[in-house]
Structures are given as structure tokens and as C-alpha cells.
Amino acid sequence: MKSYDVAVIGSGPGGYVAAIRCAQLGMKTAIIEKYSTLGGTCLNVGCIPSKALLDSSHHYEDAIKHFEEHGIEIPGEVKVNLEQMIARKQSVVDQTTSGIDFLMKKNKIDVYEGMGSFKDATHIKIDGKETTEIEAKNSIIATGSKPSNLPFIKLDKERIITSTEALKLKEIPKHLIVIGGGVIGLELGQVYRRLGAEVTVVEFMDRIIAGMDAGLSKELNKVFKKAKFSMNVSHKVTSVERKGDEVIVKAENKKGDIVEFKGDYCLVAVGRKPYTEGLNAEAAGVKLNDRGQIEVNDHLQTTAKNIYAIGDVVKGAMLAHKASEEGVLVAEQLAGQKPHINYNLIPGVVYTWPEVAAVGKTEEELKAAGVAYKTGQFPMRALGRSRASMDIDGFVKVLADKNTDEILGVHMIGARAADMIAEAVVAMEYRASAEDVSRMSHAHPTFTEAIKEAALAATDDIALHV
Structure with a gap:
């Protein structure tokens, strides 16, 4: 059985950064990832691929709406090759994740592919192609989050989809209904609106990007309406049903009336929730709160003193850069330093x-x-x-x-x-x-x-x- 100073479970921007910093500070480090590529949600099905599609769709919109004004004339019709757009997105993802592989090798970090679960506070079982067990003096849980859903919505991942499926559609929707007016829904909604889809946003709160300053919300709403989005705030979704290639979404508006929206795709973007399934946290003495987050103190230490947790799996904003900062903080604490994060x-x-x-x-x-x-x-x-x-x-x-x-x-x-x-x-x-x-x-x-x-x-x- 191999022994390590630190084992990191999860290889997203929190996990892989924590592993690198631990290795830089002289600790023998292992990282465990259940998927075949490193980088977590952010690099594989989140931040990086969504930005790639946002950039590609922005170029297309400029070509059809603004090039002529700039004095750029394109003979013939400008067309979208969605297959190539998705392929370019994937090549960006592949380049980025292979970069993480290089950093692991460079820093002499052992990479284990498989599901990591605690046997106790110092032993981790890894179920992959083979079952392996390692010993770790300290562990960092960086298992991230996954898309949330509403209890009555059945995600078929074909027509009723999450952000993961929205990043690899085979066709441009005719009418995309987006449930949720937050970051993920608006970004992906804008991608497909630029490509020609009709887009309807249905949001429970009284404004989009509700966690941000109200002035920003008002201005972005104005921009989206100008782009002919259908914006429906203060609407509580009550049902989502698929009939063949049609998706029917019903919602209650603030007057109490039921409003019906029909489209060919429905993107459920109602936030994300901590991912701890299969971790067997209780075996290590790690407690979760009633929101499914891992309980930590101000030093990101769990209820097991030698186990830490960072990123989306703990309290606070679900942001890649926040996870990275926390990964560095834990690594430097383990090395006896006194780092600090100002969350504000x-x-x-x-x-x-x-x-x-x-x-x-x-x-x-x-x-x-x-x-x-x-x-x-x-x-x-x-x-x-x-x-x-x-x-x-x-x-x-x-x-x-x-x-x-x-x-x-x-x-x-x-x-x-x-x-x-x-x-x-x-x-x-x-x-x-x-x-x-x-x-x-x-x-x-x-x-x-x-x-x-x-x-x-x-x-x-x-x-x-x-």
C-alpha cells in the first residue's frame, strides 16, 4: 500500500491546484479522479467549454449583424456548422485537460483514476479498472458539484437537459426554454439565441442574476430583451412534460395564473449542489450539513482533523477561482504557513x-x-x-x-x-x-x-x- 502526505479527491480547479501547491511545498501527493480526464466540471463540462461556445457564437453574430457596418463584406450566406463549433469546443477542452496531465507529471503527483471513498480517516479505497487502497496522512475533499434539479422534473438528457448536454447538442434548438435566470442559463441561452434559436427564460425570482447588484440585473435584462429573448421573471415552474419532440413547461406567474411555454428543448439551470455520493464521508468522521455541504471551520478543516474540504462541496460561492484559492490555502496551512482568503x-x-x-x-x-x-x-x-x-x-x-x-x-x-x-x-x-x-x-x-x-x-x- 502506498502512503502519501496528502491525498486529494477530485481534480477540478480546487483539487488539482491544491495538489500542485502541496507538491511544490515538498509533500508527497496523490490525486484521485473518477473520470478519465482531469479538470473536473470547470474544464470538461463547465467554464472552459461554455466560454468556447460563447466565443464561437459571438463571432457568428458579429458576422451576420456587424461586419457590414465595419466595411467587411462576405459573399454568399454565412452559415453555422454546429458540428464544427462543438468539435472546436472539444479541442479546447482536450488541450486544457492535457495541460493538467502535464502539470501532474511535472510536479510528480501520482494520479489515480477511479472513485475514491474513505475506509477510515487515513485510508482511501479507489474503485477504478482495479481496486486500490492508499494511505494518506492528510486528505483534501474537492469533489465539486453537479447540476441541481426540481423534484418533479424528469431529466431525459435528450430534450429535457442540463448544462452538460447543452454543450454538445447535435442541432440548434428551434425554441429553447431555459428554467433559471442565473449565470449558466443566461450564458447557454445566449449561445443558442445567437445561433438562431428562439429562447424563453423562466425565472422564479423577480429578476435575473438575482445574487448580483440590482442595477446590473436591470441592465442585462434590457440587453436580453433587445436581443429578443422572452424574459419571464416571478414565474414558478410547476411542471415539465415531454411529448415526442415537444417540451411543455407550465409556470405560475405572480398573479397566480398558469402560463404555458412550448419548445423543442428545455434547459434546466436552477443551480448546482454539492457532490458527495460514494465518498463514504461518515466512515472518516466527516459531517455534512442539511444542505449536503461538508462542514468546515475557518481553516477549511472538517470534523475529522486531518481531512479538509474545498470548493463547491463547502459553503460559499460556487466559483472555480474560489476553489483554487481554497486549495492553495489548505496546502500552505499543511506546510505550516498562515495564508488568508478575503471572501468579500x-x-x-x-x-x-x-x-x-x-x-x-x-x-x-x-x-x-x-x-x-x-x-x-x-x-x-x-x-x-x-x-x-x-x-x-x-x-x-x-x-x-x-x-x-x-x-x-x-x-x-x-x-x-x-x-x-x-x-x-x-x-x-x-x-x-x-x-x-x-x-x-x-x-x-x-x-x-x-x-x-x-x-x-x-x-x-x-x-x-x-
């Missing part, structure tokens, strides 16, 4: 176009906490860079403490917001004031000038270019 400064991003990104507190949270704050907002359409690229939707909003001017939250919707949010994270990590950011020189013309202008509006109550 982990950004959230929606990769629609325009992109949506945020860090820190929302206005709703500041109001609820009774914090006196001031707001600075700047529209993307006032930027020369936005007009040059025809990306004029959106804004940047800076929230700052009314008395100290410290930045408390930054919320943005616009082109490249996913990349721009890092500037706000850096500023807030160093507890910058709005005035600090407003006095930084930003290259012209760039999208990031909107951050400077919004900070200026929060500081002096007036931006320069509006």
Missing part, C-alpha cells in the same frame, strides 16, 4: 455579452447593513473605446464609504468586464479610496477608463466625460 474580494462574473462582473458589497447589502455610502456611475457608451468597437451597452458603478471614501463594491456590465474587474479587486485588496483610483492614469482609449470615471463620480460627484 472574490469576484463574480457572468460571461454573457456584455459581460457582467462584480466584487465587494452590493447596494442592497450596504442598505441592509445600515452603511452610509456614496455612488459613482459611468456609462460605457461615453467611452471612445466603446464607440470604436460598437460595445456601448453597460456601465461601471463604484460604491464607496461616505465618510472614509474607501471602495466597498464595484459593479460593472460591459465589454471585457470579466477582465476589468481585477483592477477593482486589486484596489480593494489594498483598501484604496475612490479618489485613489480616480487619480490613477488609465490608458486612452480603453474600457477601463470607465472605472476611473466612476471612481471620480463617487469622489467629486461628477465624472469628466458625461
